[in-house]
Amino acid sequence: MSGTASARRSISLATRIATGAALLVPLLVLGTGALVLGLVTHDLRAQQDTRLRDRAAAVLPAAKALLSATRQDRPRVEQNQRRNLLDDALDVGIRVADANGDRVTEGGPVPGPAAVLPHPAPAGTGGPVTVRAQGRAWRVLARPVAGADPGTLWVTAPVSATDPQVDAVRGRILWAAALAAPLSGLLAYGLARRATAPLSRLGRRAAALDPRAGAVGFTHRHSGVREVDELALALESALARYDQQVARTGQALETARSFSAAASHELRTPLMSLRTNLDVLGAHPDLPPTDRAEILSDLRDDHRRLLDLLTALRTLARGDLVEEEAFTVLDPADPAAAAVAELRRRRPEVTVDLAGPGLTGPDTGGPDVGPGTGGPDVGPGTGGLRVHGWEAGLRIVCDNLLANAAVHGHRPREPARIAVGLRRDAGQAVLTVDDDGPGIPVADRAAVFDRFRRRRDSPGSGLGLTLVAQQVALHRGTVTVTEPPGGTGCRVEVRLPLVGEDAPTPPLPARREWISSTGASA
Structure with a gap:
């Protein structure tokens, strides 16, 4: 009864595999997605930096002309150059300062006045850096404006500009993980049921085996699954050994019964002779010495024969059981x-x-x-x-x-x-x-x-x-x-x-x- 209850409480191998797949596959999807998300973020950041470099190269002539017009106090030229500068900037922010650090112009998305912008690298070899101001992060590229009217050009873009693409990738990863759980579980359950079908058939044959048939009643056809065939071979070997042991036990019991029957049959005559001689000695205490010696000699012979017979029977039984x-x-x-x-x-x-x-x-x-x-x-x-x-x-x-x-x-x-x-x-x-x-x-x-x-x-x-x-x-x-x-x-x-x-x-x-x-x- 306890074995049946335990079997009812147990979970099938296919269910275990399906549950494991339903838990493991989404985790693998999320882990892979996190890796992909990191790579996508890195690529988007690299694209943003490349765009900043391209914009800086495009607006640098206009920034140089603006600084020259500002120093020469030519308002109309200055106004035209400022317009050209902002038009060339497109979707990035621009800030231009003269040699004294005074701001000449700015436009587009730029950090606030409190932000500390980086100094340009020598010969303009530096790349964009991240600047944080007022709770936001910016990618800023500083370029020196060389010439008679030197200054500094900053090209900026908010880091959050790449967030829509990152959010889109993140959403797709989450959807993939959510769909992977039931789909992987169902697929794993189907495959596991198919893979464990030979094992289930083997279990049903073993359960239906007649104990009296032994190894002869257990037949297994090659399933093509090595583990199942090895288990079936082990069961056949165990049943064969069990049959041999049962046969040896039965033979030992039969030998014991035969030993008892043979001993009782063969011991009857010498025991009756012993009883008769003992009765004669008991009933005739005054027997002549010659007759008493003859009876005692017969008793010794019967005793020796009993010992020889029991020893021989024991040795014969030992040979049957070796x-x-x-x-x-x-x-x-x-x-x-x-x-x-x-x-x-x-x-x-x-x-x-x-x-x-x-x-x-x-x-x-x-x-x-x-x-x-x-x-x-x-x-x-x-x-x-x-x-x-x-x-x-x-x-x-x-x-x-x-x-x-x-x-x-x-x-x-x-x-x-x-x-x-x-x-x-x-x-x-x-x-x-x-x-x-x-x-x-x-x-x-x-x-x-x-x-x-x-x-x-x-x-x-x-x-x-x-x-x-x-x-x-x-x-x-x-x-x-x-x-x-x-x-x-x-x-x-x-x-x-x-x-x-x-x-x-x-x-x-x-x-x-x-x-x-x-x-x-x-």
């Missing part, structure tokens, strides 16, 4: 070497033979042999093989393959003997784990990777090889069960694609449902 950021370029020999060292520590009776880049010759094993302990057979990954992988996931693959071989890959009453190999083949890193056990029938080799597939006498959870298949699929590889070169026992072969140091990051599988599916194909 993100691309966890993957880097690494050497597969490193997790293999670490897994071999851990197996030797836990099961010192197992013999492990190693061959391949980063893994060296056979060894009888021991709890203290491994990376960082000074052993000669398991070194760091220096073989030059590079895969795009998740180190923890590759460690899960190696740990589970070695544990499966150690538990199932041995002859009766003999410790297991395992051979681990790593090599390059046709652009792939090939990891092999061989054992000398009874092997797996051809018909059952694909099914061993299904969830909870285990032999009747197996102490495991039935998820070890499922974890291997999951991680190999996440690494865009393959895992198969075959026979060792000798024909006896079982070989599990993992193939992972090799990449260069600067290779682009390949995407992870779109859907990962190892914990929620009933089975997985290797």
